[in-house]
Amino acid sequence: MHKKLLALILSLALCAGSAWPVISQAPPNAMVKQRQAAMTLLAKYYGPLAAMADGKAPLNKEVMARNAGYLDALSRMPWDGFAASTAAEKSRVLPAAYSEPAKFRSAQDEFIAAVANLLSLSKGGDGAAVKNAVGTVGETCGGCHKSFRQPS
Numbered sequence: 001m002h003k004k005l006l007a008l009i010l011s012l013a014l015c016a017g018s019a020w021p022v023i024s025q026a027p028p029n030a031m032v033k034q035r036q037a038a039m040t041l042l043a044k045y046y047g048p049l050a051a052m053a054d055g056k057a058p059l060n061k062e063v064m065a066r067n068a069g070y071l072d073a074l075s076r077m078p079w080d081g082f083a084a085s086t087a088a089e090k091s092r093v094l095p096a097a098y099s100e101p102a103k104f105r106s107a108q109d110e111f112i113a114a115v116a117n118l119l120s121l122s123k124g125g126d127g128a129a130v131k132n133a134v135g136t137v138g139e140t141c142g143g144c145h146k147s148f149r150q151p152s
């Protein structure tokens with residue numbers, strides 16, 4: 001009860017200073033499900049690209065460009081789901097996401113930029129550059145997980 005109340009007060013305090021207008025928010029447990037669903041889909045559409053970049057699958061430019069487009073949209077989706085109102089919910093997010101918001105935010109921004117770069121390169125003809133960009137995206141996934149996700 002106290003934890004929930006604290007989370008509510010925290011979330012109201014954060015909403016007041018947020019750049020995003022929060023009109024109506026899903027209940028905290030639904031927000032956790034939604035952000036985890038976005039992560040699951042990131043993994044679904046990133047996996048085949050990683051296999052191509054690692055030479056485990058042949059480079060398929062159509063799939064590369066399509067998945068890069070999906071990733072570009074998905075890369076922007078999970079973050080509002082880490083609202084302070086979810087801090088008391090069961091999940092794998094580490095407390096650092098809330099105690100070091102600027103660092104968490106910059107990990108998100110780095111990831112979004114890496115995916116945008118992949119998307120623009122995926123439309124060109126340079127296979128090596130595209131593979132490199134896939135690798136950079138993977139590093140930004142891993143870097144954020146290392147700092148902000150509990151190891152399983």
Ligand code: HEC
Pocket residue numbers: 032035036037039040042043044046091092093094097104107108111137138140141142144145148149
């Ligand atoms: C800026 C940080 C950040 C980035 C970037 C990031 N993740 Fe995550 N990811 C997290 C956090 C935090 C969790 C734990 C979320 C939770 O338990 O609610 C998570 C959870 C996951 C999960 C588990 C989902 C579940 O159902 O519990 C998968 C799979 C995943 N991430 C894949 C990826 C992939 C693939 C990428 C890159 C293409 C990526 N993530 C990029 C922070 C990040």
